[in-house]
Amino acid sequence: MPTAIVLSIIAALTGVAVITQQIFNANLRVALNSAAWAGVVSYTVGLACMFVFVLAMRDPVPSFAALRSTPWWLWSGGALGALFIALAIFLVPKLGxxxxxxxxxxxxxxxxxxxxxxxxxxxxxxxxxxxxxxxxxxxxxxxxxxxx
Missing domain, CATH: 1.10.287 (Helix Hairpins)
Incomplete structure (x- = not known):
């Protein structure tokens, strides 16, 4: 098990990745001349990466019963992520x-x-x-x- 220091460094590097992602997305918005399409591209690449992660982890597909029994509000994480990406694409260039x-x-x-x-x-x-x-x-x- 990694130490608290190692986990803290990984968490800090995750912060670097988050702001780097937002800068890239803001620049992609300019390149594509569309905030919406920049978000679509970002999420498409992210989805592809998550499929690779699922395959690497060899996780089984969740059962239909598990999907049906999940509270509705747990499904909103993706929508909140999309909102974050969309707002960041607009705000990073304006705020810095x-x-x-x-x-x-x-x-x-x-x-x-x-x-x-x-x-x-x-x-x-x-x-x-x-x-x-x-x-x-x-x-x-x-x-x-x-x-x-």
């Missing part, structure tokens, strides 16, 4: 990569603390302690500084 990411992280942190605190969507509860709230406040201060 640093401001976009700072605002993105602030929104994620605020929502994450609330979701953890209330155990939303089946998460294990983790209290919104004063230390966590101060951390979120400092992140918001960081967003303000990055935006200036």
């Amino acid at each position: 990569a640093a401001s976009f990411v700072a605002l993105l992280f602030a929104g994620q942190m605020i929502a994450s603390i609330a979701f953890d605190h209330f155990g939303t969507f089946g998460l294990e509860k983790h209290a919104a302690s004063p230390v966590r709230l101060v951390g979120a406040a400092l992140l918001i201060v960081g967003v303000v500084l990055v935006r200036r």
Whole structure:
């Protein structure tokens, strides 16, 4: 099992991949002269990569019963991902990569603390302690500084 340091480095590199993806998608929008088609291309390539991943992992196709019993709201992850891609294609060029990411992280942190605190969507509860709230406040201060 990888150490916490290795997992933290991988998580940080994932952040690099996310902003790189958004910059590429914004440039693809210019190249294709269409935000919508840039999103379609991004998702098509992503879908192809996920099929390769499924094959590499040798995961069986989920049963029809499992698909039918899944709560409707769990299916919205793809729609939220598409919304993220579409908005990022527009916002990264207008705000800049640093401001976009700072605002993105602030929104994620605020929502994450609330979701953890209330155990939303089946998460294990983790209290919104004063230390966590101060951390979120400092992140918001960081967003303000990055935006200036």
